Amino acid sequence: MNKILEKIKKDNLKARKEKDKELSSVLTTLIGEIEIVGKNNGNRETNEVEALKVLEKFKKNAEQTYKLMSESGSSSEELNKYKKEIDIYQSYLPKQMSEEELTNLIKDIIDHDSNINMGKIMSFLKNQYAGMYDGKQASSIAKKLLS
Numbered sequence: 001m002n003k004i005l006e007k008i009k010k011d012n013l014k015a016r017k018e019k020d021k022e023l024s025s026v027l028t029t030l031i032g033e034i035e036i037v038g039k040n041n042g043n044r045e046t047n048e049v050e051a052l053k054v055l056e057k058f059k060k061n062a063e064q065t066y067k068l069m070s071e072s073g074s075s076s077e078e079l080n081k082y083k084k085e086i087d088i089y090q091s092y093l094p095k096q097m098s099e100e101e102l103t104n105l106i107k108d109i110i111d112h113d114s115n116i117n118m119g120k121i122m123s124f125l126k127n128q129y130a131g132m133y134d135g136k137q138a139s140s141i142a143k144k145l146l147s
Contacts (some may be wrong), residue, residue, distance in 0.1 A: 002034075
């Protein structure tokens with residue numbers, strides 16, 4: 001079973017038992033969105049990479065909403081709600097690599113393949129380190145190191 005989805009379900013059950021309606025509501029929505037990805041792609045279980053993408057999408061949307069609301073002068077209560085939501089999503093995402101870690105990893109990839117190109121680097125990162133790096137940053141670093 002998908003480890004991320006399994007943990008979210010376990011935490012959702014705990015939140016419901018503790019009557020934490022806010023957390024339970026966020027997790028229930030998240031579970032539904034993660035599960036629907038696999039069901040829509042061949043009626044199968046959603047894999048880890050797909051679950052990470054859903055989590056990242058939810059986090060990004062909550063961050064954008066938080067930013068817009070803070071710029072429009074929304075109440076601190078509303079802002080705290082979205083901040084908490086962002087923290088929930090972040091807690092299920094893997095730790096992000098620093099720029100230095102990502103640079104060193106890309107250098108290693110380049111050093112081990114004399115026939116390397118941008119596509120191969122990005123494909124390797126996606127397959128081996130999904131959700132653990134910033135794609136734009138990785139692309140920028142790879143371009144710089146390949147030139």
